[in-house]
Amino acid sequence: MFEIVKRQEMADGTVVMNEISAPQIAKKAKPGQFVILKANETGERIPLTMADTDPEKGIITIIYQIVGKSTALFKSLKTGDCFQDVIGPLGKPTHLEKLGTVVCVGGGTGVAVMHPITRGLKELGNNVFAVIGARNKDLLILEDKMKAASNELYVCTDDGSYGHHGFVTDVLKDILEKEDVKLVVGIGPVPMMKFVCKVTAEYNVKTFVSLNAIMVDGTGMCGCCRVTVGGKTRFACVDGPEFEGHEVDFDELMQRLQAYKEEEAIAYEQFKNAGGL
Amino acid sequence: MAQKAGKKEKIPRQGMPEQKPEVRRRNFKEVPLGYTRELAMKEAERCLQCKKPSCMEDCPVSVDIPGFIKFIKEGDFSGAIHKIWEKNALPAVCGRVCPQEMQCEGNCILGKKGEPVAIGNLERFVADYERENGKGDIPEKVERTGKRVAVVGSGPSGLTVAGDLVLKGHDVTIFEAFHKPGGVLVYGIPEFRLPKDIVYSEVKTLEKLGVKLECNNVVGRSVSVDELFEQGYDAVYIGVGAGLPSFLNIPGENSIGVYSANEYLTRANLMKAYLFPEYDTPIARGKNVVVLGAGNVAMDSARTAMRLGADKVRIVYRRSRQEMPARSAEIHHAEEEGIEFYLLTAPTRFISDDAGRVISMECLKMELGEPDDSGRRRPIPIEGSEFELECDMAVIAVGAGANPLLTQSTEDIELSKWGYIIADPDTGKTTKKAVWAGGDIVSGQATVILAMGAGRKVSDSIDNYLKWGW
Numbered sequence A: 001m002f003e004i005v006k007r008q009e010m011a012d013g014t015v016v017m018n019e020i021s022a023p024q025i026a027k028k029a030k031p032g033q034f035v036i037l038k039a040n041e042t043g044e045r046i047p048l049t050m051a052d053t054d055p056e057k058g059i060i061t062i063i064y065q066i067v068g069k070s071t072a073l074f075k076s077l078k079t080g081d082c083f084q085d086v087i088g089p090l091g092k093p094t095h096l097e098k099l100g101t102v103v104c105v106g107g108g109t110g111v112a113v114m115h116p117i118t119r120g121l122k123e124l125g126n127n128v129f130a131v132i133g134a135r136n137k138d139l140l141i142l143e144d145k146m147k148a149a150s151n152e153l154y155v156c157t158d159d160g161s162y163g164h165h166g167f168v169t170d171v172l173k174d175i176l177e178k179e180d181v182k183l184v185v186g187i188g189p190v191p192m193m194k195f196v197c198k199v200t201a202e203y204n205v206k207t208f209v210s211l212n213a214i215m216v217d218g219t220g221m222c223g224c225c226r227v228t229v230g231g232k233t234r235f236a237c238v239d240g241p242e243f244e245g246h247e248v249d250f251d252e253l254m255q256r257l258q259a260y261k262e263e264e265a266i267a268y269e270q271f272k273n274a275g276g277l
Numbered sequence B: 001m002a003q004k005a006g007k008k009e010k011i012p013r014q015g016m017p018e019q020k021p022e023v024r025r026r027n028f029k030e031v032p033l034g035y036t037r038e039l040a041m042k043e044a045e046r047c048l049q050c051k052k053p054s055c056m057e058d059c060p061v062s063v064d065i066p067g068f069i070k071f072i073k074e075g076d077f078s079g080a081i082h083k084i085w086e087k088n089a090l091p092a093v094c095g096r097v098c099p100q101e102m103q104c105e106g107n108c109i110l111g112k113k114g115e116p117v118a119i120g121n122l123e124r125f126v127a128d129y130e131r132e133n134g135k136g137d138i139p140e141k142v143e144r145t146g147k148r149v150a151v152v153g154s155g156p157s158g159l160t161v162a163g164d165l166v167l168k169g170h171d172v173t174i175f176e177a178f179h180k181p182g183g184v185l186v187y188g189i190p191e192f193r194l195p196k197d198i199v200y201s202e203v204k205t206l207e208k209l210g211v212k213l214e215c216n217n218v219v220g221r222s223v224s225v226d227e228l229f230e231q232g233y234d235a236v237y238i239g240v241g242a243g244l245p246s247f248l249n250i251p252g253e254n255s256i257g258v259y260s261a262n263e264y265l266t267r268a269n270l271m272k273a274y275l276f277p278e279y280d281t282p283i284a285r286g287k288n289v290v291v292l293g294a295g296n297v298a299m300d301s302a303r304t305a306m307r308l309g310a311d312k313v314r315i316v317y318r319r320s321r322q323e324m325p326a327r328s329a330e331i332h333h334a335e336e337e338g339i340e341f342y343l344l345t346a347p348t349r350f351i352s353d354d355a356g357r358v359i360s361m362e363c364l365k366m367e368l369g370e371p372d373d374s375g376r377r378r379p380i381p382i383e384g385s386e387f388e389l390e391c392d393m394a395v396i397a398v399g400a401g402a403n404p405l406l407t408q409s410t411e412d413i414e415l416s417k418w419g420y421i422i423a424d425p426d427t428g429k430t431t432k433k434a435v436w437a438g439g440d441i442v443s444g445q446a447t448v449i450l451a452m453g454a455g456r457k458v459s460d461s462i463d464n465y466l467k468w469g470w
C-alpha cells in the first residue's frame, strides 16, 4: 500500500497533485521516468510521470489531469488514503547534458512532467527558456516552480486571459528566431507536440517529446504502447517515453489513443452516476 | 499385482465431465468439471502398475505415476497427493495444463493399443481433492540457515525454486514485476482453463512456509541484480519467462484492434477486463476475430474472443493441422466451441478504416515444402493467391521472445544471440557468480512442467552453493 501524504487541487480542480510515500521508487527515480498506479482491486493500471521526487523523505509527486474514470477515482482519494499498487520507476530517464541554450515547452499537465527536466537542464548550466501554456489562466499550473527552474519563463493562454495571447508555438518561434537554440523539449497534448516539432523542424533544431501511449504493464511485455518512430515500431514504455520528435508518427499515436473511446465514456458515466466525482 | 492386462482394458478411459460447448463458449468458468471420487477410482483401476513404467520416462519431473495411482485406486487420496508432492509442487496446475499427450500419457503402455490412462485428470483430481478436503497440513519448518535467496519472477519456475529452498531452511523473497504473482499462470492462461484461485492458493501455501513476496518490483528498474547482493542476498535466481511479444512486422499492424496475445490475454485475465465495467480495464469485443498462430496461446486467445461475444473466430495458421503445436485437448475444445481453422494461410497486411481501426487482413495461401530445421514441413507461399479476410479484431499469437529489461541492466550475464540467458543445463548457473536462471528465459517459451523441472535442478544447485560455495 502506498499512502498519499499530501494532496492539493490545482487548475480549478481539474488537476490534482499527490505526494505519495514510495521510498524505494523515490530513491531510484530520475527526471523523465514514470510510475504505474492502481488505486484498488478492480482498478486499471495508469501511467503517470513523476513531477518530483524526494529521496530523503521517500516521497514521489504526481500531478494528473482528470480526464476519465481512473483519474476521477484517483481524485477521490484523500490524504491518508492509499494506492494499492505503485510500480516504478519505469521508462528511460531523460538524457540531460550541457548544450547551451535550450527551450522547454510544456502544455497542460505536460508542464508537470516538464518541471524536473527543466530544473535538471538548468542545474547542468544550460541557458533554459521555458514556455508554458494552458487554455486559460485558471488552468495554468506550476508557474512559480517553472520560473524558479528556468532562466526565463514565458506564459501563454489560448484565450489571452493571462500572459501571451496565443499558442506556445508562437513564442517558441520567436525564441528560435533570436537565439542559437541547441535543443527543444516539448511535452503536452499530442497535437501540441506535433506542432512544436513542425516548428523546430523548420529551424532544424533537435527536439525531444514524451509520448503518452496507452499502456498496460509498462515493462515491454504487451506491446500495447507501440508507437512508430523513424518508420520503426517502438515500445513507449521501455524504449521511451521520450523520443526524437521529428521521427514520431503523431497521427498514428492520436488514433491509437482513441482505441477505447466508447468504453471510457461508459466507465466515466457509470462512475459519475454512482456518485463519483 | 499380477492381474491380466486384458481384463483391465475392458474399462474404457473415463472422460471428465465438461460444460457443454454451447454454454461454455459464452462464460469464463472452467471447462472440465473434474472427476468424482468414483470416476477417479475407476480410472485408476485401468493402470497396469507397470514394473518399468514407461509413462514416468516422459514426465519431465519423474512423478511416481503408478505409485500415486495405486493410492487413488485404494481410495487413499491423501497418500496419493503426498506421493505426487515428492516430485511436483503444483499438481493442480500440471494436471490441467501439461501437454500430457506428448509427455506421460503419450508414453503410457495402454496407449499403444487403446487409450492411455488419464494421468493428467487423475493428478488434477487428487490435487483438487486435497485443496478442498485436506487438512492443509504443511511440511514442518526446518532449521533456518540464515542464507538469503532472491527469486526474480513468480511463474512456475520461480515458485518451484522458492518452495524448494524455503523447505531447505533458506530465507526466500520473490520479486515480481506485476501486482499479482503467478506469471503466465495468471496473466496468460485463461480462467476457463486454469482458475486463478488455484494459483493463489499455491502461492498462499508458499507464504505459509515463510516465502516473502514482493510484487510491483521490476528487477532491472526498481532494483538491480547487483543491488540485491548489496542488500545482503547470497544468491539470485532469474525466472522472468519469455515475455516479449512477437509481431509479424507487416504493414498495418499498429491499427486499432490488432493485439499481441500478451496484451489481449493480460487485459482479459490479469486485469479481468471480461468483467468490464465492474473492473476498470477495457478490452475490445470483436465480432469477427482472427487469431494468428496455432499454439496454446492462440487457442486461449480465440476461445477468449468467443467468450467475449464474437460471432466468428478464425484461427489463421500458415502450416497444416498436423503441425499445430497446441495441446490436443485445447484444439478439440476450441473446435467444439465453434472456432474455425484457416490452415495454410499467412497474413501479409492489415487494412484499416479512416479512424485507424482494422477492417480486414490480406492473406496468401501456402503449400508445404521440404522439412525445415524443426523437422516440420516448411510453408511456401503460392504466388498470386492473395485474398482478403474481413475482421474487426486480430490477435497475434506467433510466439514470444526474451524481454531484455533485466538482462540489459545486469552485467556479466552471457546471453544467446536471441537474448536468452545461457545457463548450465545441469545446474542452471549463469556466467555471473551466484546468479542462476531457468524456465522460459533460458529455454524459450516451453511448458509449465519444464519450467518447474528447471527450477528443481536450480534449487539443488543453489542449496549446494549456499553450503559449499560456487
Ligand SMILES: Cc1cc2nc3c(=O)[nH]c(=O)nc-3n(C[C@H](O)[C@H](O)[C@H](O)COP(=O)(O)OP(=O)(O)OC[C@H]3O[C@@H](n4cnc5c(N)ncnc54)[C@H](O)[C@@H]3O)c2cc1C
Residues within 6 Å of the ligand: A034, A045, A046, A047, A048, A049, A050, A063, A064, A065, A066, A067, A068, A069, A070, A071, A072, A109, A112, A113, A211, A212, A213, A214, A215, A216, A241, A256, A257, A258, A259, A264, A265, A268
Ligand atoms: C508515460 C506516461 C506518462 C503520463 N504522465 C501523465 C502525467 O504526468 N499527468 C497526466 O495528467 N497524465 C499523464 N499521462 C496520461 C494518463 O496516463 C491518462 O490521462 C490516464 O491514463 C487517463 O485515464 P482515465 O481512466 O482517467 O481516462 P480514460 O477515460 O481512460 O482516457 C482518457 C484519455 O487517456 C488516455 N488513456 C487511457 N488509458 C490510458 C493508459 N492506460 N495509459 C495511457 N493513456 C491512457 C486515452 O487515450 C484517452 O485519450 C501519462 C501517460 C503516459 C503513457
Ligand SMILES: Cc1cc2nc3c(=O)[nH]c(=O)nc-3n(C[C@H](O)[C@H](O)[C@H](O)COP(=O)(O)OP(=O)(O)OC[C@H]3O[C@@H](n4cnc5c(N)ncnc54)[C@H](O)[C@@H]3O)c2cc1C
Residues within 6 Å of the ligand: B097, B098, B099, B152, B153, B154, B155, B156, B157, B158, B175, B176, B177, B178, B181, B182, B183, B184, B185, B188, B189, B217, B218, B219, B220, B239, B240, B241, B242, B243, B265, B296, B297, B300, B327, B403, B405, B406, B438, B439, B440, B441, B445, B446, B447, B448, B449, B451
Ligand atoms: C497463453 C499461454 C498459454 C500457455 N499454455 C500452456 C499450457 O497449456 N501448458 C503448458 O505446459 N505451458 C503453457 N504455456 C507455457 C508456460 O506457461 C510457460 O512455459 C511457463 O509459464 C514458463 O514459466 P517461467 O517460470 O519460466 O516464466 P513465466 O510464467 O513467464 O513467469 C515469469 C514471471 O516473471 C515476471 N517478470 C518478468 N520480468 C521481470 C522483472 N524484470 N522483474 C521481476 N519480475 C519479472 C513476470 O511478470 C512473470 O510473472 C502457455 C503460455 C502462454 C503465454
Ligand code: SF4
Residues within 6 Å of the ligand: B058, B059, B060, B061, B062, B063, B065, B088, B094, B095, B098, B100, B103, B104, B105, B119, B120, B123, B449
Ligand atoms: S507433471 Fe505433467 S507430465 Fe508429469 S505426470 Fe503430471 S501431468 Fe504428466
Ligand code: SF4
Residues within 6 Å of the ligand: B046, B047, B048, B049, B050, B053, B054, B055, B056, B065, B066, B107, B108, B109, B110, B117, B119
Ligand atoms: S505406463 Fe500406463 S499403465 Fe503403466 S504404470 Fe504408467 S500409467 Fe500405468
Ligand code: FES
Residues within 6 Å of the ligand: A214, A215, A216, A217, A218, A219, A220, A221, A222, A223, A224, A225, A226, A235, A236, A237, A238
Ligand atoms: S505497456 Fe506493455 S509493452 Fe509497453
